Amino acid sequence: MATPLAYQASLPASPEWLNKGDNGWQLAAATLVALQSMPGLVVLYGSIVKKKWAVNSAFMALYAFSAALIFWVLLGFRMAFGERLLPFWGKAGPALSQSYLIRRAAMPATPHHFRNGTLETPMMEPFYPQATLVFFEFTFAAITLILLAGSVLGRMSIKAWMAFVPLWLLFSYTVGAFSLWGGGFLYHWGVIDYSGGYVIHLSSGIAGFTAAYWVGPRLKSDRERFSPNNILLMLTGAGLLWLGWSGFNGGAPYAANITSSVAVLNTHVCAATSLLTWTCLDVAFFKKPSVIGAVQGMMTGLVCITPGAGLVQTWAAMVMGILAGIVPWFSMMILHKKSALFQKVDDTLAVFHTHAVAGLLGGLLTGLLAEPALCHLFLPVPGLKGAFYGGGIMQLVKQLVGALFVVAWNLVATTAILLAISRFTPLRMPDEQLMIGDDAAHGEEAYALWGDGERYDATRQVTMLTAAAAEEAMHPMREINGARGVTIQL
Template identity: 50%
Template sequence: MSFQYEGNVGSQYNFTTTNWLDTGDNAWQLTAASLVGLQSIAGLTILYAGIVPSKWAINSAFMVIYAFSATLIVWVLWAYKMSFGTYMLPFVGRPGPVVTMAQELGQSQLPSTSPVLFQNFPLSTMVYFQFVFAAITIIITAGSFLCRMSFTAWVIFVPLWITFSYAIGAYSIWGGGFLWQMGVIDYSGGYVIHISSGTAGLVGAYFIGPRSAADSNDLRPNNVLSVLAGAGILWIGWNGFNGGDPYAASADAGAAVLNTNVCTAMSLLCWTICDTIYKGKPSVIGAVQGMITGLVAITPCAGVVAGWAAIAIGFASGTIPWVSLKIMHKKVPYLRDIDDTLDVFHTHCVAGFVGGFSVGLFATLEGCVAFGANSVGGAIEGNGRQVWLQIVGALFIIGWNILWTSLIMCFIRDVLHIPLCMSEDELLKGSDMIHGEAAYVLCPCEAHEHLLAGNHNKRSQTGPGELEMGGVTLGGQTMEGV
């Protein structure tokens, strides 16, 4: 049986290709979204699990997977429309669900922009693409909280922060809010994602408190190769991160991808050189940090700056955040006293500001036109006002996140009476106690069932032929020299 429809019903039901659907744009947008999704539940899951002590590997990875899942449900029920829906206030859209087939098959649009901007793919593609950005933002924030935040507190923090913090920044800059109307440029999330996550991470870490003394004194990753694998997924996934934000398989998408990789390579090299000069040897973890700061710094300007500017921005992102982390962090009491586990403030907030400020300096007229930005370019085009607009945008994101991250943490702690930090026993035993699972189990046998059950023995408590490494179960013959 076949059904006949009259007129352009595709915008309502989309059973066939419609006159607004560009299959190339839709295919690229879904591909870009999938690359960004892989950055989270593959890239950062692996990176976090490898960079922390082994007893925290399971807990850290699970924080990522939970946040990814919880954000998606919040996103489709109310947060997407708060971020990209119809006008309610200058900084937020009207909340509501996006769960009907008519919505999912209809054409994507940004109803709060003037004129209204339409995309040549369905709303379902746009919702998923924007969701993976929201998810990775809260997951980056988690990097500041690893190795001590109560999992129950994390469960509550995620939906509240996406609702009251992320959605406001997204609408204000991307969804047609007041910063978009002013002409602030954030190509792909240097402000909405990185400055917000870096600020929220620092503030949240203050409220949660520091890690245990034992964890603070031993900062060695449990698996550097896993860190590199996760970082590699993060780097290549960034091609979708920045390449997807023209909302089209356009020439500007190609420019954004090339600039992203050029800036990142330059930043990694500069950070490595700084490490070598300062410490006398290059650091693999330092190279990963330089890679991340390069990715972050190019994000707000990827498709609006020229290649030479991408190199200059890479130099800045490989040196300025390095100075803020290695030197300023030790000299500023407030920063020194806050335990930001993965230095998210420096690698994301500072680097995001470097990139956002660079937009004001280096944005080109051609790039802004190709992207469709509400600007004629930066200072190199004679528009020095763009520098101040970028500063205003950064200050709003920083201020809003300081306020709402503080309020959410206080609500969880003082109203719900849920501890923000784990108990002393949980801090000692890690994932084995919290989740009843060990990250690595080697040669399991009956003699080690107590470890698999979540009991954590110290080296002094193990018998002959047993070795306890915190999250690692080893059995069999004695390992000499370990």
């Protein structure tokens, strides 16, 4: 019996450059990152908000994931990882044709040269097809947009969000991705961002905070009380986010190698350390542990380790976890309450603190703690190492300059995009819709429970009610055999 073409050792099904282990791991890592968004953040957002915003919040994540994929393959991938157009931007183009997607993956702007022009580090060419790289990098772009959405939940117009997603992807995200990963000026200068502390987390935190400023605040009642509608589901989403981070940082080397293993271990060690640190601070200052606080501590640990996950030793990952639990906790619980700007800008899920602050912290700590041997295994610019290993102050300067570029670009680009959108459609829902929530925005509600402030309508019941049953339903408090109970109409 003939061997099927897909399993033959010769071309075209299995070219000589294809490493099946790397390809399998990269596709698995991409799927893990995708699961962080779908369903991870969809579930997390839908449960961490008030009941009246559950559907809208989940849908914003769902829409961003879908729209980002389409615009990524149409234009975005090659703007972020294609040929150089500007020092911070690649040439736009589609990633749709068979001839492009089945050839060996390559990032044409990544060859690094000595000052005299001779080649020092060759072009990044992973051992799998371009299609694998396109999908893997898409999952990073999508989750950045979904994280950004956390700043504007509970009031941004869905029409404005639908326009914002593709524009921000193309004119903001691709700039950071090319500059730091795709062969841009920060990549060749030696700024370290292992897996997105700057490209994803610092950018989503700054852009989210900027968007929250321009969109405007939630209703006063929502700002004062915005408790989760389902903490157990919130933990489910958080768990998917945490475990999915294995693909997030484990896939960054573009291969199933030693760096991947170190990165995965460091990721979970830092996240656990940060969660415990945050929880201890909650107990010390507020006398009880907060479940939401634990999730925030988990998040800041994951974010903080991301810029250096495969480049620091595991003891250093624990140090980063301790600081990731302390610094964002302090900025959120202390500075936020004392700052007029933080009080004015309504950042719904505190994305600025959990992502911008933690991402910047991680980038600077990487400049201190990046271990030379681990850097040599991964980084395109030879000789890079943290200041604690003899790298000197210059690596910290590079990390700071890289962060400032990401902050400035996201602030300006996000502002320009939202001001342009506001000329065609309001950025914020009208107050009458904000009072109602999901039913006004989508005509749908998360839970089919009657009694949450709405008028009872017997005609909306699925089962047929007799006149007597309907009359009884109108009076939920009944004495039955001497006992008083509540009748809930489902």
